[in-house]
Amino acid sequence: MAILKVEIRTGAYYDSVILMQLQRSLAEQPGVIDAGVVMGTDANKDVLAQSEMLVPEAQQANPDDLVIVVKADDEAAAQAALDKVDELVSSRRSSGGDEDYRPHSMETAARMLPDAHWVLVSAPGRYAAGISRQALGLGKHVFLYSDNVSLEDEISLKREAASKGLLVMGPDCGTAIVNGIGLGFANKVRKGPIGLVAASGTGMQQVCVRIHQMGGGLTHALGTGGRDLTEAVNAITARQGLDLMARDPDTKVIVLVSKPPSPKVADELVKAARSAGKPVVVHFIGYATASRRVDNIFFATTFDEAAELAVSLVDSQEDFASEPDISKFAEGQRYLRGLFSGGTLQYEVLLILKSYLPVVYSNAPLDKKNKLEDSLVSVEHTVIDLGEDEFTVGRLHPMMDNDLRIRRLEKEAEDPEVAVILLDVVLGYGAHSDPASELAPAIAAGIKTAKEAGRHLEVIAIVSGTDEDPQDMDGQIKLLVEAGAKIEISNDAAARYVGRLLQAIERSNEPPTEDKMQHVDLETLKKPMAGINVGLEAFAEALIDQESQVVHMDWKPVAGGNEKLAGILERMKGK
Amino acid sequence: MAILKVEIRTGAYYDSVILMQLQRSLAEQPGVIDAGVVMGTDANKDVLAQSEMLVPEAQQANPDDLVIVVKADDEAAAQAALDKVDELVSSRRSSGGDEDYRPHSMETAARMLPDAHWVLVSAPGRYAAGISRQALGLGKHVFLYSDNVSLEDEISLKREAASKGLLVMGPDCGTAIVNGIGLGFANKVRKGPIGLVAASGTGMQQVCVRIHQMGGGLTHALGTGGRDLTEAVNAITARQGLDLMARDPDTKVIVLVSKPPSPKVADELVKAARSAGKPVVVHFIGYATASRRVDNIFFATTFDEAAELAVSLVDSQEDFASEPDISKFAEGQRYLRGLFSGGTLQYEVLLILKSYLPVVYSNAPLDKKNKLEDSLVSVEHTVIDLGEDEFTVGRLHPMMDNDLRIRRLEKEAEDPEVAVILLDVVLGYGAHSDPASELAPAIAAGIKTAKEAGRHLEVIAIVSGTDEDPQDMDGQIKLLVEAGAKIEISNDAAARYVGRLLQAIERSNEPPTEDKMQHVDLETLKKPMAGINVGLEAFAEALIDQESQVVHMDWKPVAGGNEKLAGILERMKGK
DSSP, rough: OOOOEEEEEEEEOOOOHHHHHHHHHHHTOOOOOEEEEEEEOOOEEEEEEHHOOOOHHHHOOOOTTEOOOEOOOHHHHHHHHHHTEEEEEEEHHGGGOOGGGGOSSSHHHHHOOTOOOEEEOOOOHHHHHHHHHHHHTTEEEEEEESSSOOOOHHHHHHHHHTTTTTTTSSSSSSSEETTTEESBBBOOOOOEEEHHHHHHOOHHHHHHHHHHHHHHOEEEEEOOOOOTTTTTTTTTHHHHHHHHHHHHOOOOEEEEESSSSOHHHHHHHHHHTTSSSSSSEEETTTTOOOOSETTTEEEEESSHHHHHHHHTTOOOOOOOTTTOOTTEEEOOEEEEEEEOOOHHHHHHHHHHHHTTTOOOBBSSSSSSSOOOOOTTTTTSEEEEEEEEGGGGGTSOOTTOHHHHHHHHHHHHHHOOTEEEEEEEOOOOOOOOSOOOHHHHHHHHHHHHHHHHHHHHHOOEEEEEEEETTTTTHHHHHHHHHHHHOESSOHHHHHHHHHHHHHHHHHHHHSOOOOOOOOOOOOHHHHHSSSSEEEOHHHHHHHHHHHHOOOOOOOOOOOOOOOEEEEEEEEHHHHH | OOOOEEEEEEEEEOOHHHHHHHHHHHHSSTTEEEEEEEOOOOOOOHHHHHOOOOHHHHHOOOOOOOOEEESSEEEEEEEHHHTTTHHHHHHHHHOOOGGGOOSSSSHHHHHHHHOOOOEESSHHHHHHHHHHHHHHHHTOOOEEOOOSSSSSHHHHHHHHHHHHTTTTTOSSSSEETTTTTEEEOOOOOOOEEEEEEEEOOHHHHHHHHHHHHHTTOOEEEEOOOTTTTTTTTTHHEEEEHHHHHHOTTTOEEEEESSSOOOOOHHHHHHHHHHHHSEEEEEETTTTOSOOOEEEETTEOSSSSHHHHHHHHTTTTTSSSOOOOOOTSTTOOOOOOEEEEEEEHHHHHHHHHHHHTTOBBSSOOOGGGGGGGTTTSSSSSEEEETTTSSGGGTTTTTTOOOHHHHHHHHHHHHHHHTTEEEEEEOOSSSTOOOOOHHHHHHHHHHHHHHHHHOOEEEOEEEEEEEOSSSTTTTHHHHHHHHTTTTTEEEEEHHHHHHHHHHHHHHHHHHOOOOEEEEEEEEHHHHSSOEEEEEEHHHHHHHHHHTTOOOOEOOOOOOGGOOOOHHHHHHHHHOOO
16 A cells, blocks of 8 residues: 655745656655655646645645655655655756856856847746846846746836847747747757747747758747737737848748737738738738738748748749839829629629728628718729629629620729729620620720829729630730730739739828837847856757857745745845 | 600510610610610619719609610700610511520420420529529529529529429529530630539639639539528538539539638538548638638638639549548547647647537637636547646646656546547757657557557657757657657648547447438539520520520510519419
């Protein structure tokens, strides 16, 4: 019959590596079956109970208490194991050997390694914010691994950092790669032209390793902590990271990853990413998008796909930085008028334009609040479906009869606020046998009307058909081009072209916004890694393994973690 | 000064081609500036008003009244034009030449062309349901172009058709291609292995032409009418179409397209498509999905993308019909236990499993209602994140310390209902220097425990790392494989594998459902096209152009469209 013995130590701090080592060492003592060494939190008590080691004394322990439980064959073996606790702890502690060289304060550490631009913080959560504040005070970027840090602390740390042009990656930031050197948990990934910003630890690691496995490589991978894209934190670190990657000439493709974000914050971050001037792969977990791509933004739905997209975009020849030419339009020209015969084509255009224009009115809108009061009178940006039932009582479908569309086109061309007219020309059996013969003259007349009034009217015709259709597609296109129309054969491409054009016009009408962000200095990311490590020794060892400079602080909580005593000391300092 | 003259004709039916021709002919008369020939609906009056032709008499007209307005230079010219109306109408009417051969009843038409399996209906909406019912009565498939047909009529027509193994494509179905022959508005598209089912007219045309432009081709493209995927209609026609395409050996890839569907109906249709045994591209406009692919289902977000996906899938070597082997599991084994160290990896797995399993419990679930009551006790399908804050107070992260995971793995392996254990092994700097040395023995022991109890335990390890990581990824994989684990290096692939496996187990536990659908005979789609056309002559001409047989009915509404008289006749018939 196994027996259980327990020892409770109150108000003592041990780091979690020591606790793990102690538990293992105890379990290896003669006659010992199992051992548990945990802080007395409820969750940890449950874990003890699972292993049938939750004795009543342990049940009474507080979260600050260290609980040591030994399950052994007999009383003597259990007691013998417990008697060895101090010896086991101190043997572990002295194994490091070079403790003399470990500074006890961050100031000393910073003097020992003046090149250190980074402080890695993995001390227990309740101490982590204070340590991070110290680091920011010394002008260092913070890699904040610790979890159990309050949201208030996160916000105040990140605000302070942003105002100083510094980064706080975290809290609960498991991983980062800065210029090839991993911080925290980080894979060895080859260098290359992809830059990551991620509010997700293992998610970022998965994207990194998949990029590596697919033959790609990274400039940097910056973690932000999993809460960065909540409304409260408002993506402070992600914005800084995005800004860095956009400015970095070595980064050709940006990847943004996040745990489920606030939709509002995610939308704003995507908006900012639209101006990055390079492709941005966005994978916000569970953030469903109706479109797979909007200009330079590519939405992924898994880490694998994010990695694949990023790797494939590296070689893209597309110019993601170009802006459409809007100089040809006269002042005041700013609206779209879409005149569709195809209901679903019109619907797809509305859907795609959602990513470009705030409101598009229609007789068949996506959202009822954008319904035209009068289908015959356009308002601002308007796209109408002339094949809707309201127009087809006793009248042929607009794919057969162009009369209504031509009359409308004339009217829209006269409107001084109209910049773009978009219309579909659907070919095929059953449709008008020669639609361009009627539409082309109307288009030419509309363009002429605008020109005579000193305006430029852009007319885009989506020609939907095949080379085998009875109308002779090439001939139709020729007529429309001669009339001055720009031709697209893809509805998708036409909508995106129009969206970009009108968005550029809208942007040109907005007052310029001042950029208030204190940019993070790109050069600090490119210097050889040098850091101060506070907390888990494993993270200092990892830096040494990567041939980077590091000073590991011999950090202990004030008063050895005894909160009462720490409070007294704090009050004495205040005097 | 232009003058306006109007003539109202009450209770007369003219088809819309004649109205268009009449309007054009009037506008070409000497001294005439413009003309309007419309039925007196409110929308049409608005159109007249737009052209400044809405005189007070026209304003008074009813929807059944034909309104003829002429705008001319002077009174005499206007009157002269109006005087020619009857002459213009009858000259148009007699231009066909072969009216003698046009049957006045559908029965006669069917006798004239016994091979006709199709009836094309494009008569005005209020007559269209009646005509379609006649066609179904004669055992014909119906292509129902007409709009303005009531929802009630649509439902009753489709139910009747489905019970007879017939199709009603429509109402408001603009287009279809059956075995290469276009019905209604249809492009000439080469033959090939892609089959379409679409609740969208020009959307389907756009997909068809893009497929053709990309070098692909079609078996059939079946329209369903834009309301088919509403909750009321419940996708009756789309289900029939999907079933046809799934059974058709010539169709290698299916494309489903719809205007914004009811999410419930869309979900059910996708579920049905999962069993098609071939790739299915789904593009339901505005139907956002968190995943881009689920097994054989590929979600597109534009028509272009749907076409691209379909064309690319034609050459896929993947076996979409295979089912995972679940014979190795013992009876009662059915649940997943996921033990993750990576929070976001766990999250992605939950997200992907949503497409496979009804409920997965977790300590960090997607949906609060699936939160485990006790993180230490698994319930049915459970995936837990052992790196959650609750587990890491005074304890190393599970990427450094395997203790908690190993204890949990032992427990799960003992559970007779557990079929699959999924765990991640994250390599890299900072992580455990040799995790497989601890996890592999635990995995082997778990598999042994299950085996001794007569069960098969499937253990899948996601190894996330690179070949340059300090742990030696190949060595880690080797240890895990020797222990009996299946390895995946992609989290995405692992989740999908597990999803398919568990879904197959769940399916095997369900009682078999009886297939009550009256299948449409695949052979009628493959016969040479022969149809009876009721309504727009253009659609009959289009069939002739495509070298298909057609009988155009000389259809007129009962009593020439005079509803009062039609009512009297109807009552007399009843006696």
